[in-house]
Amino acid sequence: MSTLTFGFIGLGLIGGSIARAIRQNLPQSQIIAYDINADTLSEASQCGVANTVTTKIDASFSTCDYLFLCAPVQKNDENLSAVKKILSPKTLLTDVGSVKSEIHKEIKKAGLERQFIGGHPMAGSDRVGFINSKAVLLENAYYILTPTASVPENKITDYKNLVQQLGAIPLILDPAQHDYVTAAVSHLPHIIAASLVNLVRDKDSADGLMKMIAAGGFKDITRIASSSAAVWQQICLTNTENISTLLSSYIASLQGIQQELNAKRGDDLYELFDSARIYRDSFINTASGPLKSSYAITIDIADEPGEIAAVATILALKNISIKNIGIVHNREYEGGVLRIEFYQEEAIERSTKILREKGYSLHNKN
Numbered sequence: 001m002s003t004l005t006f007g008f009i010g011l012g013l014i015g016g017s018i019a020r021a022i023r024q025n026l027p028q029s030q031i032i033a034y035d036i037n038a039d040t041l042s043e044a045s046q047c048g049v050a051n052t053v054t055t056k057i058d059a060s061f062s063t064c065d066y067l068f069l070c071a072p073v074q075k076n077d078e079n080l081s082a083v084k085k086i087l088s089p090k091t092l093l094t095d096v097g098s099v100k101s102e103i104h105k106e107i108k109k110a111g112l113e114r115q116f117i118g119g120h121p122m123a124g125s126d127r128v129g130f131i132n133s134k135a136v137l138l139e140n141a142y143y144i145l146t147p148t149a150s151v152p153e154n155k156i157t158d159y160k161n162l163v164q165q166l167g168a169i170p171l172i173l174d175p176a177q178h179d180y181v182t183a184a185v186s187h188l189p190h191i192i193a194a195s196l197v198n199l200v201r202d203k204d205s206a207d208g209l210m211k212m213i214a215a216g217g218f219k220d221i222t223r224i225a226s227s228s229a230a231v232w233q234q235i236c237l238t239n240t241e242n243i244s245t246l247l248s249s250y251i252a253s254l255q256g257i258q259q260e261l262n263a264k265r266g267d268d269l270y271e272l273f274d275s276a277r278i279y280r281d282s283f284i285n286t287a288s289g290p291l292k293s294s295y296a297i298t299i300d301i302a303d304e305p306g307e308i309a310a311v312a313t314i315l316a317l318k319n320i321s322i323k324n325i326g327i328v329h330n331r332e333y334e335g336g337v338l339r340i341e342f343y344q345e346e347a348i349e350r351s352t353k354i355l356r357e358k359g360y361s362l363h364n365k366n
């Protein structure tokens with residue numbers, strides 16, 4: 001595995017993160033990259049991620065064992081005709097696009113089904129470009145693969161092994177199933193976040209009071225509104241039917257909530273929040289991405305000098321090692337909220353007990 005050659009067509013946040021994970025975990029690998037952005041290519045070669053960069057999709061990629069298409073989804077489709085001209089039969093072609101049915105359709109048209117496995121790392125961020133890429137992005141993230149029946153079994157096994165070597169968790173799905181599921185948990189939430197941000201922008205007063213006082217809850221659920229407009233436009237244009245179907249269900253559910261609200265149906269409103277709380281709490285520690293392995297507690301502390309040191313000392317005296325400690329910048333709580341992350345899961349229970357005995361109030365939500 002260690003002397004494989006990897007090609008990247010598009011080397012932004014996701015392409016760059018995969019290339020960095022390859023460089024980190026399979027350091028002998030050869031990496032060849034093409035991107036329409038010349039600065040990206042010089043940065044990738046200067047920092048040692050790419051061995052070779054090229055300014056067009058050319059025969060340099062014919063030596064690849066794996067060729068990753070990592071541009072926005074419709075750009076990946078468009079690049080296929082150039083790729084087909086230079087693709088060696090030994091190369092396993094893959095992509096990282098957030099939508100899978102469309103690329104599979106294009107692959108079929110191009111007659112490349114036997115050597116294509118769709119890919120989609122369920123990890124990312126609201127940042128854009130190679131500059132923000134990092135190997136850790138893939139760590140513990142589900143990495144969805146969508147092979148069709150035309151792909152030889154050994155190619156699927158090799159790709160699954162590669163994903164594991166990069167620190168991610170392979171998960172095989174059918175392309176159509178992938179597109180429905182991601183429409184619900186990723187694509188619709190991006191639309192909701194963007195529209196909510198725009199609602200506040202439109203309803204805010206001239207002096208921007210809403211923007212000024214927006215608290216943690218608003219920022220939490222709208223973080224992804226800072227994502228790349230080009231990437232999300234193309235996702236919406238290629239997974240349109242699934243997103244639209246789920247959007248209809250969501251609009252109907254909002255209308256139901258509006259009726260409950262207008263009629264002041266307290267029991268129904270209570271049930272809305274209570275059922276959501278129970279289901280959402282069951283997600284804790286099952287999130288993918290770098291946060292998956294986070295073992296953390298959250299404590300109310302007084303906003304006074306020495307408070308963080310006091311808590312850290314209590315834990316140190318009991319030999320509990322802290323991985324990360326910091327104030328959560330989210331003033332929904334009256335004093336301050338301190339989040340402490342540990343290396344081991346068992347530290348949660350021990351530290352909770354010790355700190356409660358010392359009179360601290362804990363939330364234990366990550």
Ligand SMILES: NC(=O)C1=CN([C@@H]2O[C@H](COP(=O)(O)OP(=O)(O)OC[C@H]3O[C@@H](n4cnc5c(N)ncnc54)[C@H](O)[C@@H]3O)[C@@H](O)[C@H]2O)C=CC1
Nearest residue numbers: 010011012013014036071072073075097098124125128129
């Ligand atoms: N942003 C995220 O969190 C995730 C995105 N994805 C998918 O990954 C793909 C790339 O997205 P990001 O890396 O986030 O975006 P990005 O904007 O950071 O990177 C895209 C890269 O493609 C390059 N590019 C644009 N047009 C091109 C073309 N015609 N040929 C070659 N390169 C071209 C851009 O210069 C840029 O470097 C998309 O298909 C997206 O659906 C998948 C998982 C997560």
Ligand SMILES: O=C(O)C(=O)Cc1ccc(O)cc1
Nearest residue numbers: 098121122123124125126224
């Ligand atoms: O940052 C977030 O919360 C994301 O939603 C990341 C993400 C974005 C796009 C994908 O196709 C998969 C994951």
